[in-house]
Amino acid sequence: MNFDPRTSKLDFVKHRKKFFSFSAVFLMVGMILLSTVGLNLGIDFAAGTTVEVLAEEEITAAEIEQEFADIGYDPDDVVLAGDNDIARASFVGGLSDDESLEVQSHFDDLYGNTPNVATITPIVGEELAMNAFISVLIASLGIIIYVTFRFEFLYGVSAIIALFHDALFIITVFSIVQMEVNIPFIAAVLTIIGYSINDTIVTFDRIRENMSLEEKVESFEEVSAVVNKSLVQTLARSINTVLTVVFAAGALLLIGGEGLRVFSFALVVGLVAGTYSSLFIAAQVWAVLKTKQLERRRRKREEQEALEAEQAETET
């Protein structure tokens, strides 16, 4: 995979409207789903108790439900996991301490493994999510300031647009597939935000460098030529990096076990979204904003010149 910028015909900017509308439609669908169906909130965000039973032999959901019924409990949901040797029973509303101890000792006697019992009031999960959200807003502000200082304000704005695009992308996918959202999911979204910034900054760094090499960049065509050149130059790096990170996240997803499934799935989705936004959204948004800025400046300069010309005329 070598992409030679001198011979490459790849045009990333030409189809920007298609990329923008794809993302806009996709995220819109996400918003609609979010406000109607909502996310499948796990026990971290909905009050209740989950009991995770490790049986070390193949079991069926019916068997586990029967076991619960034998000791007088009726779980709201039983899901099998692992090689069908783990069952996760949830009780919305929750079990009392005594009840969970009873359940634990029953399954301990049955399979020789103490089940995990997690009881949680949703306050904790909600606060964590809120807390994470506020942290991201503060971090975004910090990033804009840093990028404005090191690059230019418009790069910062475009990077933050890409960042929120990626975070919303994961949330949209999760509201479509209705996978359970838990606290590790939030950690995954945060990771992707970090990755997304990293990825976007690397391409922006190349755009900044190429901009300084150009003698005159004024029209949209000239801006997009620089963007295209920069994206092609960093393409091998973008692909190789995302591939290696996907190796790690994919290994976690496929063989990392139940405990990491939601986390690693969110990571893989986010990595795809992050690469997509770095290649097709961030730089294009920047190109549009930059052209507008250049136009404004040119108009100002023209007005200034016209004004000066007028003054000169009146003087003579």
Added chain:
Amino acid sequence: MANRRKGIRKSLLAFFFVIVTALGVLIASNVMDHVEDISLGLDLQGGFEVLYEVQPLDGEEDTEIDREMLTDTVSALNARIDVLGVSEPSINIEGDDRIRVQLAGVDDQEQARELLSTQARLEFRDVDDELMMDGGDLVEGGAQQNFHGETNQPIVSVTVDDANLFQEITTDISERPPGENLLVIWLDYEEGDSFEEEQMRGEDSKIVSAPRVQSPIASRDVMIEGDFTTEEAQDLAGILNAGALPVELDELSLNSVGAQLGERSMDLAVNAGFVGIALIFAYMMAYYRFMGAVAVLTLSAYVYFVLVIFNWLNAVLTLPGIAALILGVGMAVDANIITFERIKDELRTGKSVMSAFKAGSRRSFSTILDANVTTILAAAVLFYFGTSAVQGFAVMLIVSILTSFLTAVFGSRLLLGLWVNSRILNKKPKLFGVKEREIDELRS
């Protein structure tokens, strides 16, 4: 002249092998020790976690929960956990009125939870629930587990501060009619509890015992017989000595993890980590050839140093932490990839291996720096504003980024530099994954 240059070349390569061997020996000799030293989080080794909301004691509702009260509560909890013999408890104050207790590797969770949340307010009342004497009248730290002289039953003995007071109380009670001459010993009596109701409750009763007092007792020692097992008697003596809690603790959330599931998750995650890293190594070597091999060396060093720093910080490794570590490998790889791509770009423009290496390293540096600083900025905000799970993740991310920056930028540069400067790689762009025909002849 030529001989001397050859000598320098050889010594540069010798230096490379010395560094690699030293690193290899260092890693091989103590990597396992470091792995074993890592404190594992609850999700990995089992145990339980309780989040308490701290509230003023009954009858003191007007008291504000302040920082001092919280710290006092934490020390009282620590003293109690000593009774349990848990090696590395983690007790943290969160927010204004919350305390999170994490106990890893506790076998008997039921016992531990009871021990933690009981207030350990020992009170002596009569059958009409009139308070006769409480913990404040006992000698501090004077509770002991003993055996009853006659029945050999485990008992708890406490010592009264003032022998006269106890004699007065026992005199008063012994003079009451039979059936009412009981000294009721309560643990955590609350307004509204009554002897009549509570004695019917059997095992869960807050009444430890209610001995009949037939004659005044002129002794400072009080024996509490409560139908205990030896262990229960020891625990009770232990928490009485640890002192009563200055506040009431309400369980907000409870998360308990069976150790077997934890171990299983750990094995799976570690395995997945190895597979992921092996794939990355293979890919790097296949794509970047010689530079890829150097990257594999520095990436191994990266994983090792992250482990060492992690231990040194006494941080607790959780599942998201492992994920952050593996993701950190990705970030370290990225720094390598950015540098290598730059070197390849320079080679393609027809530069010599030596100047391509120099220019590539120099020009990639600011890119890597900016990308790392922005990510660290995000991680630092997460650490500062985040709570437990998010914080653990942020710590691992910051450690990973800093280490990856050092190993991938300086480590790779040093190791690759030794080879490049030995001139042995001159005119061998193939080793860098650059084909001859890609090289721009016009510029050379």
